Amino acid sequence: MALSGSILLVLIFFAFSINPLEARGPFDRFSRNPPQRTAAGGICASSVRIHGYKCEEHDVVTQDGYILNMQRIPAGRAGAGDMTKRQPVLIQHGILVDGMSWLLNPADQNLPLILADQGFDVWMGNTRGTRFSRRHKYLSPHQPAFWNWSWDELVSFDLPAMFDHIHGLTGQKIHYLGHSLGTLIGFASFSEKGLVDKLRSAAMLSPIAYLSHMTTALGDIAARSFLAEATAIIGLAEFNPKSGVVGDFIKVICHEAGIDCYDLIAVITGKNCCLNASTIDLFLANEPQSTSTKNMIHLSQTVRDKVLRKYNYGTSDYNMKHYGQPFPPAYNISAIPHDLPLFFSYGGLDCLADVTDVKFLIDQFKFHDVDKIEVQFVREYAHADFIMGVTAKDVVYNQVATFFKRHA
Numbered sequence: 163m164a165l166s167g168s169i170l171l172v173l174i175f176f177a178f179s180i181n182p183l184e185a186r187g188p189f190d191r192f193s194r195n196p197p198q199r200t201a202a203g204g205i206c207a208s209s210v211r212i213h214g215y216k217c218e219e220h221d222v223v224t225q226d227g228y229i230l231n232m233q234r235i236p237a238g239r240a241g242a243g244d245m246t247k248r249q250p251v252l253i254q255h256g257i258l259v260d261g262m263s264w265l266l267n268p269a270d271q272n273l274p275l276i277l278a279d280q281g282f283d284v285w286m287g288n289t290r291g292t293r294f295s296r297r298h299k300y301l302s303p304h305q306p307a308f309w310n311w312s313w314d315e316l317v318s319f320d321l322p323a324m325f326d327h328i329h330g331l332t333g334q335k336i337h338y339l340g341h342s343l344g345t346l347i348g349f350a351s352f353s354e355k356g357l358v359d360k361l362r363s364a365a366m367l368s369p370i371a372y373l374s375h376m377t378t379a380l381g382d383i384a385a386r387s388f389l390a391e392a393t394a395i396i397g398l399a400e401f402n403p404k405s406g407v408v409g410d411f412i413k414v415i416c417h418e419a420g421i422d423c424y425d426l427i428a429v430i431t432g433k434n435c436c437l438n439a440s441t442i443d444l445f446l447a448n449e450p451q452s453t454s455t456k457n458m459i460h461l462s463q464t465v466r467d468k469v470l471r472k473y474n475y476g477t478s479d480y481n482m483k484h485y486g487q488p489f490p491p492a493y494n495i496s497a498i499p500h501d502l503p504l505f506f507s508y509g510g511l512d513c514l515a516d517v518t519d520v521k522f523l524i525d526q527f528k529f530h531d532v533d534k535i536e537v538q539f540v541r542e543y544a545h546a547d548f549i550m551g552v553t554a555k556d557v558v559y560n561q562v563a564t565f566f567k568r569h570a
Contacts, residue, residue, distance in 0.1 A: 204294070205233050205262055205286070213269035214239045215278060222327045224290070224319040227301065231294035232324060233261055233286040238279035239269075248283040249362065249570060250332045252324060256342025256368075256549075257461070258403060258450035260293060261286035263549050266444045271552060273339075273559050280563045283332065287324050289316055291400070292451040309399035312460035312473045313343065317350045325360050335362035337566045341549055342514065343461075345369040350470070350493045352502065363503035363569040365562045367548040368515040371495060371523045373461075374468040375516040402452040432513035432544030436551035445550065470495065495526045503569040505536045507558050509543030536565060 206217035210233065218234040236248070253274055255263050264286065265272050274284045288295045290311065291303075301308040328336055338361060340348045345366040351357050352364065402408055427442060428434065460473045467474070471492040475481050478488035485491055498504075504527065508520045527535055540547075540557055548558060 205231075205260075205265070205288075209262060209265035210235060210275070213275060215269075215275060220327065222323045223299065224323040226315065226319050227299040228290040228295065228319070229297035229299070230290060230320060230323060231288045232327070233274075233288075235274055235278045235284040235286075237283075238281070239275070240279070248281055249337060249566070250283045250285060250328050250334055251277055251337040251339060251566065252285045252287060252328060253277075254287045254321075254338070254340045254344030254348065255289070256340075256344050257457075258453060260288045260295075260449070260451050262448050263445065266441045266448075266550055267438065267552065271555050273549070273554070273562075276555055276559050277563060277566075280567075282337070282563075282566065285324070285328055287320070289320050291453050291457075296452075303400065306397075306399035309454040310456060311454055312457045313347055313350075314460070314472050316343075316347045317354070321347055321351050322356060325357050329360045335360055337362050337569075338364040339367070339562065340364070340369075341367045342370055342545065346371055346470075349495050349498070352498045353493050353495050355497070355499070358499055358502065361502065363505070363566060365505040365507070365565060367507050367558065367562075368512055368545050369506055369508060369520060369523055370515050371470050372468070372519045373465045373514075373516075375518040376465060376514055399455055400452050401455040401458045403450045427546055428544075430514070431546045432509075432511045434544040434546045434551070435511065435542045436547050436553045438550075438552050441550050441552075495523070496529070498527070498530075500530050501534055503534045503565070504530065505538070505562060505565045507538040507540065507548065507561070509545070509547060510539065510541040511544040514545045 204219055206219050210217035215235055216237055218236065220232040220234055222230045222232055224230065253261070253264060255261055264274050269275050274286055278284045290296075291309065296303045298308055303309075325336060338348055340346075345368070348364055348366065349369070349371050352361065398407060403412065427437075427445070456473070463474050464470060469492060472485065472490040474490045475484055481488055481490055506520070506524060508515055508517065510517060512520075524537060538558070538561060543551065543557070548554060551557070
């Protein structure tokens with residue numbers, strides 16, 4: 163507790179004394195020699211069509227006015243085949259990344275392209291705030307109001323807009339695949355049953371919902387030292403890890419806690435077994451992405467409070483104003499329909515989706531239909547192996563494709 167309090171004070175003091183024009187984040191060491199491929203021209207052009215696949219860019223407008231970018235890979239490289247039989251799959255990324263994170267390896271190792279070759283109509287979502295979803299009907303990303311949201315709004319607005327768009331174009335129910343935060347917003351949304359009528363099955367990789375046993379040193383200390391709250395105090399509505407202020411906040415945490423943050427991916431996600439060095443360079447050229455400071459506060463609340471519930475506005479009066487009750491409502495994961503086909507895959511070395519937390523999560527489905535739930539444990543995998551691991555095709559992705567086909 164003393165460490166958390168001292169870090170918070172250092173962060174606030176540091177924030178007010180920093181010169182933004184001189185600030186450099188922990189990602190600065192990569193900026194001088196970036197890998198060749200970035201998504202400056204769009205994800206389809208940079209990362210899908212170059213491999214010989216058709217790809218479409220779609221824009222979707224949420225009910226609260228955000229314009230989200232999506233990619234569609236309607237067919238495999240070999241050809242379209244019968245498009246009416248290709249079932250749609252929505253692939254949803256995690257925190258601080260976008261859809262590009264699925265496309266960093268060679269084509270035969272990338273999940274969206276593998277599923278397209280396996281006969282699926284593949285869609286990739288990009289949540290609000292990421293580089294191709296920084297648009298709104300009347301707000302600018304330079305306005306604090308643009309960033310006034312947490313993952314509650316991803317549940318209430320982003321996912322429904324994506325589902326409605328896909329379902330409207332295909333007329334079919336959707337297979338859902340999430341990683342990390344993509345699993346959290348899936349669980350929360352499906353528990354409120356707003357999308358289950360359009361949902362065929364769900365595959366959850368590195369699933370997070372409960373984070374009380376998270377062992378990533380940087381993430382745990384950042385949550386318990388109120389990093390996001392400190393960012394909010396100085397008026398930063400956008401949480402951009404590449405910016406000087408937030409980047410230097412992270413450096414302060416690393417220094418104060420005695421953590422070597424040179425390899426940030428390992429510090430945040432755990433010791434990944436199967437990442438290619440060139441893939442890591444490509445990842446750091448394209449990620450991390452911005453999110454809202456409010457979203458980071460909400461995630462920190464989940465770590466500290468050990469409960470999966472809506473955003474806590476800090477006082478009973480503010481919560482009463484938003485929810486009509488003094489405490490935020492909880493998401494009841496056990497309310498997810500018991501006949502919804504579910505696939506879980508988690509790793510033994512994952513510091514974010516810790517084994518103890520995942521087991522507690524899976525225990526919430528103890529009354530689920532036994533023939534509708536599958537669980538895979540990959541002992542040597544950490545968090546990033548599920549999206550960038552060179553062995554993920556054989557270890558995880560082929561199992562996901564088989565699961566989707568079984569529940570066609």
